[in-house]
Amino acid sequence: MVEITPRLSIGQVAERTGLSVHALRFYENEGLFLTPVRRGADGRRVYSEDDVAWLTVCIILRASDMPLPELRRYAGLVREGTGNEEERLALMREHEARVTGRIGRLTESLDLIRFKAAVYEDIVDQGSAAAHDCHGPSTAAEGEERSPVRRREVLAE
Amino acid sequence: MVEITPRLSIGQVAERTGLSVHALRFYENEGLFLTPVRRGADGRRVYSEDDVAWLTVCIILRASDMPLPELRRYAGLVREGTGNEEERLALMREHEARVTGRIGRLTESLDLIRFKAAVYEDIVDQGSAAAHDCHGPSTAAEGEERSPVRRREVLAE
DNA sequence: CTAGGAGCTAGACCCGGCTCTAGGTCAACT
């Protein structure tokens, strides 16, 4: 007699998932659900826990910047049922590659960011230790290579 | 007699930086340069290597999703000259935190992505080893906790 | 002299991904 799959209102789903009710309707419109969202007698949307489970997957994929069209395609594959796992795999692997690439580029950027921060920290520390004017390095440097953030091009300012 | 700071055209800067000429004008409009971009007698923009060096910094900050307003603010601080290193430091540290946060969330997402991929890979391998139908797990799972991507909520599909 | 190519400005447009509004239905309280 326990409710096996409680029927959730859009508001409840919004609350649980952190998506807005607008976003939920929008996602539905975009074809991101696995099954057409059911309606109650009064025409209101009724969600199941399965919907919520799927949404949490969507949220994670979106959090890693999977574009909506690709998420839609993925939803389509899942909707089709078993048999297309190669395609799902390819899609996931592709996405994985994008995400690792993104992480890599962000990590590279962190080199510069931390380097800059360290430079400013030194100046600040120095300035507060002895209370005389800071003498910032204004020598500009040329940058040619760029992959593993070159020291010199990073120094100025 | 060597050109100490060669004068570059917008096209040359675009080529070197990978930014479009449009983007270069746009950035200028947005106040992202350290000094007003000089103009030749004919009214065309003339860039120095310093500009390019600064642009490469901008590009890295943008690559890590520093919003334009913040980049503008940073440019402003640098423009002001030495003396505001605490502010520059704070800005960089803040940005650093955002970037590490982002990397963390992406890395978390990777857990799910790889898990899914692994599931599909198993199915595909299994399917190709013995040529009988795949029996995908369609058992839906409820998801409550979510930080360290829970196993169960991830299984379905 | 004329055609191309690079630049110029101001401003329109685009894209992704929501977000919000207008105008309405319904059920539940007071």
Place this chain on the structure above:
DNA sequence: AGTTGACCTAGAGCCGGGTCTAGCTCCTAG
């Protein structure tokens, strides 16, 4: 009876970050 409050639809609006267009000025080469 009236007021919330949650929901509905269709469609407009917004934001960030560019991108592109129109219509113009130059310079250079053929």
